[in-house]
Amino acid sequence: xxxxxxxxLKASAAAAAFAAAGAPLLNPLASxxxxxxxxxxxxxxxxxxFCGTGCGVxxxxxxxxxxxxxxxxxxxxxxxxxxxxxxxxxxxLYGRDRLTKPLIRKGDRMVEASWDEAxxxxxxxxxxxxxxxxxxxxxxxGSGQWTVFEGYxxxxxxxxxxxxxxVEPNARLCMASAVTGFMTTFASDEPMGCYDDLDLxxxxxxxxxxxxxxxxxxxxxxxxxxLRNPNVKIIDFGTRRTRxxxxxxxxxxxxxxxxxxxxxxxxxxxxxxxLYDETFIxxxxxxxxxxxxxxxxxxxxxxxxxEPKLINFDEYREFLKTYTxxxxxxxxxxxxKTIVELAHLYADRKRKxxxxxxxxxxxxxxxxxxxxxxxxVHLLTGKICxxxxxxxxxxxxxxxxxxxxxxxxxxxxxxxxxxxxxxEHRAKAEKIWGIAPGKIPxxxxxxxxxxxxxxxxxxxxxxxxxxTNPFQSxxxxxxxxxxxxxxxxxxxxxxxxxxxxxxxxxxxxxxxAGWVEKEGVYGNAERRTxxxxxxxxxxxxxxxxxxxxxxxxxxxxHGSLFPYKYVEKEIWEEYRKFNEGQGKDLAPYEAYAKAxxxxxxxxxxxxxLWRYAEGHDPYVKKGEGVSFYKNKADHYRAVIWARxxxxxxxxxxxxxxxxxxxxxxxxxxxxGTMTGRVPExxxxxxxxxxxxxxxxxxxxGIKHLQKVKISSRRGSIILPVxxxxxxxxxxxxxxxxxxxxxKLINDLCIDAYCPISGEPDYKKCAVKIEKA
Amino acid sequence: xxxxxxxxxxxxxxxxxxFPPFAVAEDEVAVPNEREIMQSEGPPPLVPHAIxxxxxxxxxxxxxxxxxxKSKTAPPTSHPDRKMCIQCHIQGEITKTVIKGKxx
Numbered sequence: 001x002x003x004x005x006x007x008x009l010k011a012s013a014a015a016a017a018f019a020a021a022g023a024p025l026l027n028p029l030a031s032x033x034x035x036x037x038x039x040x041x042x043x044x045x046x047x048x049x050f051c052g053t054g055c056g057v058x059x060x061x062x063x064x065x066x067x068x069x070x071x072x073x074x075x076x077x078x079x080x081x082x083x084x085x086x087x088x089x090x091x092x093l094y095g096r097d098r099l100t101k102p103l104i105r106k107g108d109r110m111v112e113a114s115w116d117e118a119x120x121x122x123x124x125x126x127x128x129x130x131x132x133x134x135x136x137x138x139x140x141x142g143s144g145q146w147t148v149f150e151g152y153x154x155x156x157x158x159x160x161x162x163x164x165x166x167v168e169p170n171a172r173l174c175m176a177s178a179v180t181g182f183m184t185t186f187a188s189d190e191p192m193g194c195y196d197d198l199d200l201x202x203x204x205x206x207x208x209x210x211x212x213x214x215x216x217x218x219x220x221x222x223x224x225x226x227l228r229n230p231n232v233k234i235i236d237f238g239t240r241r242t243r244x245x246x247x248x249x250x251x252x253x254x255x256x257x258x259x260x261x262x263x264x265x266x267x268x269x270x271x272x273x274x275l276y277d278e279t280f281i282x283x284x285x286x287x288x289x290x291x292x293x294x295x296x297x298x299x300x301x302x303x304x305x306x307e308p309k310l311i312n313f314d315e316y317r318e319f320l321k322t323y324t325x326x327x328x329x330x331x332x333x334x335x336x337k338t339i340v341e342l343a344h345l346y347a348d349r350k351r352k353x354x355x356x357x358x359x360x361x362x363x364x365x366x367x368x369x370x371x372x373x374x375x376x377v378h379l380l381t382g383k384i385c386x387x388x389x390x391x392x393x394x395x396x397x398x399x400x401x402x403x404x405x406x407x408x409x410x411x412x413x414x415x416x417x418x419x420x421x422x423x424e425h426r427a428k429a430e431k432i433w434g435i436a437p438g439k440i441p442x443x444x445x446x447x448x449x450x451x452x453x454x455x456x457x458x459x460x461x462x463x464x465x466x467x468t469n470p471f472q473s474x475x476x477x478x479x480x481x482x483x484x485x486x487x488x489x490x491x492x493x494x495x496x497x498x499x500x501x502x503x504x505x506x507x508x509x510x511x512x513a514g515w516v517e518k519e520g521v522y523g524n525a526e527r528r529t530x531x532x533x534x535x536x537x538x539x540x541x542x543x544x545x546x547x548x549x550x551x552x553x554x555x556x557x558h559g560s561l562f563p564y565k566y567v568e569k570e571i572w573e574e575y576r577k578f579n580e581g582q583g584k585d586l587a588p589y590e591a592y593a594k595a596x597x598x599x600x601x602x603x604x605x606x607x608x609l610w611r612y613a614e615g616h617d618p619y620v621k622k623g624e625g626v627s628f629y630k631n632k633a634d635h636y637r638a639v640i641w642a643r644x645x646x647x648x649x650x651x652x653x654x655x656x657x658x659x660x661x662x663x664x665x666x667x668x669x670x671x672g673t674m675t676g677r678v679p680e681x682x683x684x685x686x687x688x689x690x691x692x693x694x695x696x697x698x699x700x701g702i703k704h705l706q707k708v709k710i711s712s713r714r715g716s717i718i719l720p721v722x723x724x725x726x727x728x729x730x731x732x733x734x735x736x737x738x739x740x741x742x743k744l745i746n747d748l749c750i751d752a753y754c755p756i757s758g759e760p761d762y763k764k765c766a767v768k769i770e771k772a
Numbered sequence: 773x774x775x776x777x778x779x780x781x782x783x784x785x786x787x788x789x790x791f792p793p794f795a796v797a798e799d800e801v802a803v804p805n806e807r808e809i810m811q812s813e814g815p816p817p818l819v820p821h822a823i824x825x826x827x828x829x830x831x832x833x834x835x836x837x838x839x840x841x842k843s844k845t846a847p848p849t850s851h852p853d854r855k856m857c858i859q860c861h862i863q864g865e866i867t868k869t870v871i872k873g874k875x876x
Contacts, residue, residue: 083859084816084862220854220859223855227853243858681862684863685862724825
């Protein structure tokens, strides 16, 4: 047998990767390990590829192929458990139609090309557009599934090299309101608490979050907690009865959009009945009120800037006067008595209270406000920054936190909570990046929706899409799909591992490496940064997105931005400089190779479980108790915001009498490009259905599984009605999952967004239903 | 052989000799514990029958047959504490029908 030098190097690198995964820690079952060794399977560690929970998995590799995965018993997030998607991880990279060669559009056909041809063409289009229309005519649209390295390289090339802030992630469509909520209340992004609160608390308010399907492993931690402790209560606020509602102790149905009023109603009762923590408020809180009637971002080039004003406690109390339980009950449909009871439960001194939410709050035309309002309740009652009681924003993508938010791959952001609008922040970034002062533009350009509006108008000519599928996931999809193919110099590049509804609109398709076919770092929802090594080679000529971005940089003359040998490690050490001393400190790269993730700030090798809390967060000085130390402008206090109820952009009327809500199901993840290629998952939930209330169906004369035409002002779709599905729609509401690439429900969604966060509302628009 | 099985098997064999089993005891012996289940390399078993709709309170009914070995046709779960069965066990190819009302 002969081994080439290249094979030898590859083999040694792989051996190092597995060794670094910490073999003694890998498997507590010695017998299992022995069996695995017999079968010739080698195990490495990685975070799961799917949601923001960040479960640890062990990946079994044989003959350069993933043959098995299992929950990592050493991973603190999931302790060996996975959800069904995680159990099928070994199959997600091996769909039959994997992209393995660059493809270039020739008329209606996509023709195979070499990497050199594809990259020359792409670099040429970038140069041409920049020369002719300026740097703001080119853009990169990435993802909360980008590794930290991929996001960092994209931001550095576009902001620091090309000189445009046209950098956006799909996380704008899912997490942006959480970011602006954190920034406006605490002046620093990401939660104070962590998943340990799921084990330590006893009262859990879920707001529009179907955790049983969308964060199953975290939900099972909640259920385990309840099994140990009969005092545990789970209250599910929702507009739809889900699997989560089935498992909750109480389900509270409310009318869409009235979460704003409910939270103000709860605050009203807390003040009225003097249930608040006066000492906490005096020491740690200021009150503010911003602009109202702020619009919905429906017009192109919509702009908004809030004007916050300080108010005092009495003015806040005055503001809440209208939100009596009776008034809120009329708006929300929740009985006044329930509102009072739940306010008392929130404030019960003997209870450790947590709030959990995801897209119900974030995909909301008042997403920032509703995030602010849930923090209000925790700040009023002082139930925050303590083990077992915290508000916790869950995330939907594996590195929405680690990459999109922490690296700052939004148009206005830079790493570590910095923004392009601030000259000191730009100067710091320019220094670390070693680029000329003044290179990073001071003005943010487009949020995700506006970026695709600009492509439709022709203001953006060249867009590179990486690790995401916008032409299935954008709202008001019709407009943006047409816009992408309008010609006139528009040029769309899509990097992916499979053909998608986005690659079909591309001028160039680049085959990418996926998940453990490359080295990566992801950051989950509890600030846990998790690293993995490359464990298998990508198929054919597929290549890492990081390499793709750096190759464009080289061809555009910005190669000097990436002078690395061990690219991932060196990017990490450079990126770490942004975070040092900012309350966001990260450990050296080697630490992550060994650990099952570490929660930042990591100081002297020690992770932080509860931010802003004395004894847990080293940034808080002795005797301070709690310090919101990132909010210097408000003397290190958090902000309670007076934010009113305002109606959604579109409500049902006589012509369009139903609410449409979209979302996810357990078996599929986002647009289903990976889960749809696992036969078992596909069979379990093959295609989208329309969940409807049986009484609504009876009135319309529609039977179970009969086909209906659902139409909004923007588009229509034909789907079978499910009256007996896993979720139960409330009267006047329908629900459709968005994973099905054959049924683009987002054609119907409205592209209204929160003026502060720029995040669209996928949960509310008006539709009509007819027999098809 | 799994350590648990190694200890349990002789005990079970002894028990079977003393008390000849009526139910299929062998199957029960082979059920590994939850930790081993989670560490097995394949995905959790798919459900080979249509998953019954939740009861009128919206609760799943899986455990009414699968909780213990009392039902002769339904394999018992190794982890009856986990109530959210369909988080891991999803609909597979339907090869069996659910036999109703066999419990108790």
